[in-house]
Amino acid sequence: MTMNHSIDPAVAALLPLAKKEGIATVWDRYKAMQPQCGFGQLGVCCRICWKGPCRIDPFGDGPQRGICGADADTIVARNVIRMIASGAASHSEHGRHVALALLGVAEGKLPDYRIRDEEKLRAVAAKLGLETDGKEIPAIAREVALATLGDFQNQDHDTPCTWLASTLTEKRLERLAGLHALPHNIDAVVTQILARTHVGCDADPANLILGGVKGALADYDGMCLATELSDVLFGTPRPAVTAANLGVLKEDAVNIAVHGHNPLLSEVVCDLALLMDDEARRAGAAGGINIVGICCTGNEVMVRHGIPLATNYLSQEMALVTGAVDAMVVDVQCIMPSVSEIGACFHTEIITTMDDNRIPGATHVRFRETTAAENAREIVSLAIAAFRRRNPQRVVIPDFRQTAVVGFGTEAIVGALAALNADDPLKPLIDSIANGSIRGIALFAGCNNTRTTQDSSFVTMAKKLARNNVLLLATGCGAGSFAKHGLMTQEATEEHAGDSLKGVLTAVGTAAGLGGPLPLVLHMGSCVDNSRAVEVAVAVANRLGVDLDQLPLVASAPEAMSEKAVAIGTWSVALGIPTHLGTMPQVTGSPAVTELLTETAKDLLGGYFMVELDPDKAADRLLAVIDERRQGLGI
Ligand code: SF4
Ligand code: FE2
Structure with a gap:
């Protein structure tokens, strides 16, 4: 494999260091994985039941059907729409989390959160067709949250999800309705994909793919509501000047990398970091606390608050190789399990926060919206304690930003x-x-x-x-x-x-x-x-x-x-x-x-x-x- 790993100069600067330290990165593991399974690449490997795994011979000399009789078209279609179901589940679970938080705020149950953009809340309510005249903000927020949660609960197949129905063109909605592709309930549609792809169910590739389209539209619904309600809770993005790449890490600061996808955690970590800046200085960090982002948690806090972005997905390990990250705080999605092993080569605390997203070797701080500030305080304290253990001799921050x-x-x-x-x-x-x-x-x-x-x-x-x-x-x-x-x-x-x-x-x-x-x-x-x-x-x-x-x-x-x-x-x-x-x-x-x-x-x-x-x-x-x-x- 002669291909370059990355055009990111910070990656190029740090890879030799990783090699010298004996740290395996995503690119080393990719190389070790070659050659990758040809059946898997073509999508013709099926592991849906224990008669299998079965695979279809792409050259036509070997089996053309799995043991149950499924052919390549059925197997490929089932595999790809299961991926769609997982994607839709991921975005929508994130969305549900935000919608429930909005409901909690509306009902006065989450003191660590508030509605930061009332104008957006009103705009969202209007978009969803809710009456807001004469209503107080908490009442509107409650209605918006309940209408949104309806997209996870509605059992009437003929009523499409509210967010989808309020955000697309009429013509598009008609066209999708004609194909029976409009989701009525995110959870139900994800479940239906899993059900229809069970051994011995839907074998028609076109029908399966259409089911996948419906699942994908449920994904759109979930991400739409996640985005809009996050704006309500955390503010709508406004143009800001900030910076990106690993040069945003600071040698003289407690560096906390927020990584993953869901702003519910990172927003409160940012709030607490401001409050605990003095504590970091007392620990010897003249620069106080420096929050940086990775992946989409990074994008969330970047577009809302101008927090700098340390790096994107593939180079997340490189942030750790700098030896300058004191804590990497992760929530959900796109977090390489390897980060705990690499963090252990340094002083870095890898902190998982979601009970259904844990990594062996990481420190787990159980994050709850009801105790968000307390959890964030614990996280920032762990980062400050880690900073005290940091070995300045091992810090290499590539000067790229x-x-x-x-x-x-x-x-x-x-x-x-x-x-x-x-x-x-x-x-x-x-x-x-x-x-x-x-x-x-x-x-x-x-x-x-x-x-x-x-x-x-x-x-x-x-x-x-x-x-x-x-x-x-x-x-x-x-x-x-x-x-x-x-x-x-x-x-x-x-x-x-x-x-x-x-x-x-x-x-x-x-x-x-x-x-x-x-x-x-x-x-x-x-x-x-x-x-x-x-x-x-x-x-x-x-x-x-x-x-x-x-x-x-x-x-x-x-x-x-x-x-x-x-x-x-x-x-x-x-x-x-x-x-x-x-x-x-x-x-x-x-x-x-x-x-x-x-x-x-x-x-x-x-x-x-x-x-x-x-x-x-x-x-x-x-x-x-x-x-x-x-x-x-x-x-
Ligand atoms: Fe093989 Fe069919 Fe089982 Fe898939 S579902 S593993 S093709 S027998
Ligand atoms: Fe993402």
Whole structure:
């Protein structure tokens, strides 16, 4: 394997150190795993029952059916929709957690939380069709929370989930209803996927995939409610200038890395860190407490509070190799189990916080919303105690950090546009799309994956699309890539944007008081915040009187990896968005499923998957799709 591990200079600086210390990283384990199982890569390995495992011979000489009679199409379809179910469960469980917290706040049961954005609460209530006139904030919050929890409880199959029904275009809802793909209850739909994929159940690949589409739309519902209610509780993102990459760690501070996905914990850790700064100084940390983010917990606190981002998924271990992280506090999702072993090579406390997400070797602080401040105090105290044990001789903080202008949720984008046209904020955006100044919009999302050089495809594709005047949005570890590589700056706009895009970004940024253009890539937040991009797209579509599958809008996950990414990619397709994958999905062992996802989906949904591993060619294909859509609109 000659491929480079990463284009991140901080990773390049630390890998030799890891090697010298005998620390195995994700890239070492990837190498040790080669060659990887070909059946698994094609998706034709089934382990759904104990007659198996069975695998279909892709060359046709060996078995073409599993012991029960399932063929490659059935096996692949079952495998992929189980991934969707897991992704939907993950996002929605996070969402449920936030909704229950909102209910707790509304009922006065959670003193460590409050509603920080009342305006957003009212806007959300209005969006859900709830009457708010004359009602106090707690009463509105309670109604919003209960309406949201209804999306986990409704048993009427003919009534789709509330969030989904209130946030998509009418035409999209009709189209999805026609396919019987609208979820009525997130939990039920996840359960149905597990039930229909049990041995001896649904064997029809098309029917299975449609069930997966429904599961993916449940995923959309869960992330939409997670995003919006988090804004209510913790504040709606606003543009802020911050920094990214491991150079944000400080030698003279107690460094606490918050890692995972759910803001319920990290928000309170941030609050407590402020209160306990003096304690850190008394322990000898002249710089006090320095909170940094990793993965989507990092994105959540970055877009809301301008907390710097240390790194994204694939390089999470590298943060520990600096020897400067005193505590890594994790909640849920995308936390490598290896972190406890690496933390043990240093003084670093790895602190798990969720009872159903524990790692052997880590310290577990049982986090409860009812005792959040007390739990956060214990966590920060552990970090300060660890700082006292830190060996300064082993601290190597690579001097790489990039400025990042972040915090572009829907409200911030509309707010910036309103500086150009207060009465009709969307008009400048729509005019720019119509006159070609903005050729199209691309949303970059998703993970990092060892199968590609970390961050490389993100950066290559973004630069090419920007040069061709495509407006760029980003979330999750994709956003992390851009932040680390300096593409969320005004300078990047000057350097990489095509002339007409630069003109628009400059006009909007200047009018909005940024003293120059908007950054080249707009950071919308974490993975669940992909719903923000849908919100913008739906507003534009409604304004134009068209559906989402007519917009010159594309999505890309160049390093897709997780089950959550499979779910997001699938709802993106279901919403009518051409969706690029830069890593090979584990479905190609079934020509029928591959055709369904890349071809048939186009007729049924308007969106479809495009797989292209070469980032340069992928950008060309996305440009071609954008132009096709423009032609369709007659612009
Ligand atoms: Fe094999 Fe069928 Fe069991 Fe899968 S469900 S392991 S294909 S017998
Ligand atoms: Fe994420």
